[in-house]
Amino acid sequence: MLVTSAGQWAPGNMLHLVVALLLVPALPGAARVSYEPTWESLDSRPIPDWFDEVKFGIFIHWGVFSVPSFGSEWFWWYWQGCKSDPYINFMSKNYPPDFRYEDFGPLFTAEFYNPQQWASILKESGAKYVVLTSKHHEGFTLWGSKFSWNWNSLDVGSKRDLVGELANAIRENTDLHFGLYHSLFEWFNPLFLTDKNNDFQTSYFPNSKSMPELYEIVMKYRPEILWSDGDGDAPCTYWNTTGFLAWLYNESPVKDIVVTNDRWGSGCICKHGGYYTCSDRYNPGHLLPHKWENCMTIDKRSWGYRRNALISELLTIEELIQELVETVSCGGNLLMNIGPTHDGRIPVVFEERLKQMGTWLQVNGEAIYSTKPWRAQNDSVTPGVWYTCRPQERSLYALFLNWPTNWKITLGEPRSWRGMTEVQLVGCQEKLKWLPIGEKGMIVSLPRLSPAQMAVRWGWALKITHLKEVVQAAGPQTKFDFL
Numbered sequence: 001m002l003v004t005s006a007g008q009w010a011p012g013n014m015l016h017l018v019v020a021l022l023l024v025p026a027l028p029g030a031a032r033v034s035y036e037p038t039w040e041s042l043d044s045r046p047i048p049d050w051f052d053e054v055k056f057g058i059f060i061h062w063g064v065f066s067v068p069s070f071g072s073e074w075f076w077w078y079w080q081g082c083k084s085d086p087y088i089n090f091m092s093k094n095y096p097p098d099f100r101y102e103d104f105g106p107l108f109t110a111e112f113y114n115p116q117q118w119a120s121i122l123k124e125s126g127a128k129y130v131v132l133t134s135k136h137h138e139g140f141t142l143w144g145s146k147f148s149w150n151w152n153s154l155d156v157g158s159k160r161d162l163v164g165e166l167a168n169a170i171r172e173n174t175d176l177h178f179g180l181y182h183s184l185f186e187w188f189n190p191l192f193l194t195d196k197n198n199d200f201q202t203s204y205f206p207n208s209k210s211m212p213e214l215y216e217i218v219m220k221y222r223p224e225i226l227w228s229d230g231d232g233d234a235p236c237t238y239w240n241t242t243g244f245l246a247w248l249y250n251e252s253p254v255k256d257i258v259v260t261n262d263r264w265g266s267g268c269i270c271k272h273g274g275y276y277t278c279s280d281r282y283n284p285g286h287l288l289p290h291k292w293e294n295c296m297t298i299d300k301r302s303w304g305y306r307r308n309a310l311i312s313e314l315l316t317i318e319e320l321i322q323e324l325v326e327t328v329s330c331g332g333n334l335l336m337n338i339g340p341t342h343d344g345r346i347p348v349v350f351e352e353r354l355k356q357m358g359t360w361l362q363v364n365g366e367a368i369y370s371t372k373p374w375r376a377q378n379d380s381v382t383p384g385v386w387y388t389c390r391p392q393e394r395s396l397y398a399l400f401l402n403w404p405t406n407w408k409i410t411l412g413e414p415r416s417w418r419g420m421t422e423v424q425l426v427g428c429q430e431k432l433k434w435l436p437i438g439e440k441g442m443i444v445s446l447p448r449l450s451p452a453q454m455a456v457r458w459g460w461a462l463k464i465t466h467l468k469e470v471v472q473a474a475g476p477q478t479k480f481d482f483l
Ligand SMILES: *[C@@H]1O[C@H](CO)[C@@H](O)[C@H](O)[C@H]1NC(C)=O
Pocket: 240, 242, 243, 244, 247
């Protein structure tokens, strides 16, 4: 039974801390916590520290849906599930009348798939983790699963282990953490539909497909993130996800490092599991008392590659930087999605956005990576100013997304010391002039931009040191620092 509640040390809890420290040496072997298959026990597992430090990851939606690459990755469902007109028309215009979704499988050829090249593109983006769809709701596995007969990438189409090749390339060439997305349910799997007809009182599908697959990908690829999705409106008791997670946390080869999300059965999202995703494109604009992630897409309308996307439907680099800044200030991680093509290319427009993120982070990364949320997330006077901090170094960062026309920026929150507090624009050496306003707040005069700054004019960060206080926001994922 686990006794710590994920490190919420307030000064009043100091006594508990002291007691806990005294107890540890007296109980050899107690360090190995064992989790039970209950949410109470599983939810008490602290999220491994690396996840809060990395802040930025890339999501990759790739599958058979990348072949029609029309509408969205839900193509099969829109076409034959809810029979939506644009999809029916697309099929009747472009394919023979007896063409089935299964016939797209052999066309998922991946002939240009170069995992080393993907790894270097991902690394250049400044992202520190990647999450690949190992299987989406269509049920096609991107590895040679024993449990997905004739509907997997090793037997059909590319005849390659798409998951394994990326895992190896990432691990050999980068320091990114490798993660896998996995859909519990499958739209049209007959076993799932049988269970559903039985009001999920039978578990034929989880026992013969989803769960064996999950054990298989963990043992085979040792993912550091398991990004579960698609509960099919069935409860976690049907999926036996608590049983799986207890094994994952207690016994699996990734038990000490693996991070999970919150999509493990209906009613589970934003409540149970590892970090919270709450909804797609979740960006609450305020601090949450639990580690969370904003998973979102460069293409506003689709996770999978879409040949009919318009440039106006893609987020601009300014919008992407804003998303990153807001998310990190509020304690979240950003998981930004790209959709590769059926033949294995990362479309160059996505590659360009990734490179831009990377060049921006090269200059401004110190205001993002390994930072903590500050006591205020955004400024009370100037809209569009977001804060992060490094409590150990007593540094505060004020990130801003619009350059003020008078080259002066008003910050309503920092408490400065006259003659002591120092302000710099991250990426420039110069110490900036500033004036205090009232009891808290300051007006900072901005400098001429350095050449490095000129190249990434999508957002800036002021670094402010020697303040009266840099107290990070308290929360279960932010161990409290006494300053
Ligand atoms: C649930 O998973 C655990 C761990 O793998 C297993 O021991 C247990 O038998 C499973 N329960 C059911 C009902 O399948």
